[in-house]
Amino acid sequence: MGKTLFDKVWDAHVVSNIENGPQILYIDKHLIHEVTSPQAFNELKERGIPIYRPSQTVATADHNTPTLNQDKPVKDELSRKQLQQLSENCKANNITLYELGHKYNGIVHVMAPELGITQPGMTMVCGDSHTSTHGAFGAIAFGIGTSQVAQVFASQCLLLTKPKSLRVSVNGKLKPGVLPKDVVLYIISKLGTNSGTGYFCEYAGNVFEEMSMEGRMTVCNMSIEMGARGGMIAPDEITFEYVKGREFAPKDDDLTKKLEYWKTLPTDKDAKFDKEYFFDAEDIEPMVTYGTNPGMGIKINGNIPVENNLSFKKSLKYMNFEAGESLIDKPINYVFIGSCTNSRIEDFRVAANYVKGKRKADNVTAWLVPGSKQVEAQIIKEGLKDIFDAAGFELRQPGCSACLAMNDDKIPQGEYCVSTSNRNFEGRQGQGSRTILASPLVAAATAVEGRIIDITKHLN
């Protein structure tokens, strides 16, 4: 029987098998950030264990960083301390760190791909559940807890039981205005938030084959929102073209050899998956969420379903929505375009293209937070900043920002935010905030109108 993409990468990284137990899996790249690493560094220090392969770890500051005045000392004392601790830990252990202000600083899942750190066939981990993003390159990439961060520090390995395999195929032609974010929100709305638990997911079909790397990253990023530890897309020419020439990408002979290997990775025709789902691209519309988990999504011109269970009712009560109603024309005061899901250059191009020549509604605060310093520079270089400035949008500095509101970028109590991020949990964007997940296009249109509109009627 043939092997899946996941099998091939996994099997190539098994160091050994524990009888009646997990496997030792080798990790090629370990990404760290300020929030989930300090306790792991402490653990090793207390136990007198050195970092085994510091050159395979790369650090960035992103979760807890301000998006204004990054050249000045961080005001919040606890945040400042956490960032300092990361700097000290990286220095003491010879780990490369792209700290605040560095030209490569950015959200960990934006920074690593754009630097060519992320490559097909790798195993990658990070103390962040959206590490699934890197699966867009045909890598096995998943989020880990801090105890596991310490394990990778100590041994460059993890003890893991191989997950089951799942494939989601989407074929056909996407309608105008349907972006990769809509595709993944649609999949999660159909499958639910725990359908992928215990599985690694491969996305297949012409819809993903035709997607840009940015789009593929958006899709793989949200795999965890259906419970899957990771998502993967087979590497192809689009992947290779994206990786080539980047700072840490293989070069010359090394590249030739790796390309040869990468081309062997796609799933064999006769490979079997433990679970398969199929969707038609034509059925997908621009999406919005109405509840407090990412599976609670509807097409933008649809109606909130009517369900009679406690958790559903609790969710609608929190959002102050009624079962059966439509979200069209709901007034919105906050719009956030950013996060590891949608803060790459393509996302800002989509938004700028819609916004060009228009102005945001007076009631709206519109934050644009690029995923990295490089994305920020590109926004300026391409003239997108001028478009956003003229439209009254606020371009801030890179970081996780209002996706999880650890810094000052918080949505006020009771307010709705149409957000391109990945989670609409209660209070995710600030205590009492109400998140509506959507694509950068829907977010941009909401900012211009000051309310949710049926974007399908506003496209040329």
Add this chain to the structure above:
Amino acid sequence: MEKFITLRSTAIPLNIENVDTDQIIPARFLKATDKKGFGDNVFRDWRYKKDGSVNTSFVLNNSDYKGSILVAGNNFGCGSSREHAAWAIVGYGFKVVVSSFFADIFKGNALNNGLLPVQVSEPFLSDILNEIESNPETVIQVNLEEQKISIERKNISEKFEIDPYKKTCMINGYDDIDYLVNNKELIEAFEAQKIF
């Protein structure tokens, strides 16, 4: 890590599905650089109102319910990978979480912190929740060696699954780091033959 063999305790019912890690410990409390103090802020925004007053309708603030077992709805611990969620639950004093389904990363984090995630069937979860809600004195027994959870007075029980390796770790208080560090030779040998 603390050893876990058996536990006999009353339990606290949290009859909500999809309890995510942002509810268990909101992001604004993740700024600490050690593992202490997270228990004070477990379920912070459900325990306290925005003005800081106690939300008396939340189950952890109901003095009828006590114990070191938390019984929660389906898909517990979904969302972020923050181990702070496990530290917060342990820090508050829980030793076992019962649910009909756990999110992957949370489950691993719990096991790495001596917190036992006990996955039960939906009907058994309903039974436990009903029993505790109607009688907060209901005692639950968890036996890791036998992989069995029982509602004491009702005399009903169910077997639960756990990875045999993790079971050994829990019973003996071992963690994965020791195991991995002791296998350095294997890891080095793997690195030497690894092509890519």
